[in-house]
Amino acid sequence: MQQLSDDHIQSLYIFTRQHFVEFYDLQTELVDHMANGIERQWEKHPGITFEQARDREFKKFGVFGFMHVVEQRQKAMGRKYGKMVWYHFVDYMKVPKVLSLSLAVLLTYFVLKYSTISDELFVGAIIGLALLFIAAIFIRRRQLKIKKEENEKKWLFKEIIYNQGAIGGFAILLMHFFNIFNGIEDISLMHNLWIVALSIFICSFYLFLYIMAIEIPKRAEEYLMQTYPEYDLV
Amino acid sequence: MSKTSLYRGNLVAIVLQLLESEGRMYGYEITQKVKEKTNGTLHIKEGALYPVLHKLEADDFLTVEVEKVGKRIRKYYKITKSGEKERVGQLAALQEYMATMQQLFDPKFSY
Numbered sequence: 001m002q003q004l005s006d007d008h009i010q011s012l013y014i015f016t017r018q019h020f021v022e023f024y025d026l027q028t029e030l031v032d033h034m035a036n037g038i039e040r041q042w043e044k045h046p047g048i049t050f051e052q053a054r055d056r057e058f059k060k061f062g063v064f065g066f067m068h069v070v071e072q073r074q075k076a077m078g079r080k081y082g083k084m085v086w087y088h089f090v091d092y093m094k095v096p097k098v099l100s101l102s103l104a105v106l107l108t109y110f111v112l113k114y115s116t117i118s119d120e121l122f123v124g125a126i127i128g129l130a131l132l133f134i135a136a137i138f139i140r141r142r143q144l145k146i147k148k149e150e151n152e153k154k155w156l157f158k159e160i161i162y163n164q165g166a167i168g169g170f171a172i173l174l175m176h177f178f179n180i181f182n183g184i185e186d187i188s189l190m191h192n193l194w195i196v197a198l199s200i201f202i203c204s205f206y207l208f209l210y211i212m213a214i215e216i217p218k219r220a221e222e223y224l225m226q227t228y229p230e231y232d233l234v
Numbered sequence: 235m236s237k238t239s240l241y242r243g244n245l246v247a248i249v250l251q252l253l254e255s256e257g258r259m260y261g262y263e264i265t266q267k268v269k270e271k272t273n274g275t276l277h278i279k280e281g282a283l284y285p286v287l288h289k290l291e292a293d294d295f296l297t298v299e300v301e302k303v304g305k306r307i308r309k310y311y312k313i314t315k316s317g318e319k320e321r322v323g324q325l326a327a328l329q330e331y332m333a334t335m336q337q338l339f340d341p342k343f344s345y
Binding site for chain 1: 300
């Protein structure tokens with residue numbers, strides 16, 4: 001049986017990129033699929049060229065080509081990531097991590113209940129936090145760029161892992177700015193139960209951000225190896 | 235309604251059943267096996283198969299293994315323990331559906 005050459009395989013990778021498949025993990029799977037289909041066609045119709053067989057195989061993916069597969073893959077990976085964040089969060093509900101979370105809730109409660117923070121200090125803290133966050137993202141981007149230059153391949157799950165924390169962080173910062181412009185209510189005058197609920201909410205919110213921006217990216221390599229067994233093959 | 239749209243709703247059950255009986259398989263192999271087993275009656279569309287495989291993988295019903303075949307990397311799918319439970323559930327639902335349809339269309343089965 002006539003088999004595809006290395007050049008053919010390389011041209012199939014280019015073909016998938018030209019058809020909006022930018023992630024290497026999906027390119028790899030589609031290239032193997034197309035290659036199998038082309039070889040099968042050569043078996044049945046030995047006279048047809050590589051390009052003719054390739055185009056016939058591509059047609060089987062329907063009028064939208066690879067686009068539907070790409071969209072659904074992104075959705076599936078998003079689900080996988082969401083579950084991963086949730087498992088990390090649930091881990092903080094168990095001993096010993098629940099102790100540190102309880103301590104954080106208790107501290108937040110006392111800060112909200114007994115301390116009075118001036119508007120200037122509050123605004124200063126938020127701006128300081130925003131600058132720190134932007135600096136951290138800037139450093140992370142530079143690190144990623146260096147890595148990308150070393151290895152041009154893009155992995156979908158890797159992008160999700162490194163980008164979601166940043167998006168979550170910006171969402172929280174925007175919320176703080178919204179608070180500044182809407183004025184800060186005197187929380188210490190609220191009912192105790194409301195302050196407890198608010199403390200749990202604030203701590204959970206920041207815990208999610210910590211998980212997405214620090215904890216998961218720290219273990220990125222481990223998760224990428226689990227998701228992509230081919231990660232160390234290429 | 236075309237046959238394809240009838241099958242599409244059961245693609246998850248078809249894929250899980252196939253992987254349970256055949257062991258690990260790759261995408262192209264699944265399309266060919268289905269064609270072979272149904273004597274060419276059923277063609278799984280590539281554009282429908284991969285989204286199902288990726289969703290099942292994200293839900294931990296399938297696990298993946300890879301092998302280098304020359305310059306190509308082949309991705310194999312295998313059913314997991316939770317995938318096996320899902321398969322049983324899917325088949326039971328499918329059988330129930332078929333029994334209901336039979337009751338509806340075949341007077342011999344109606345009470």
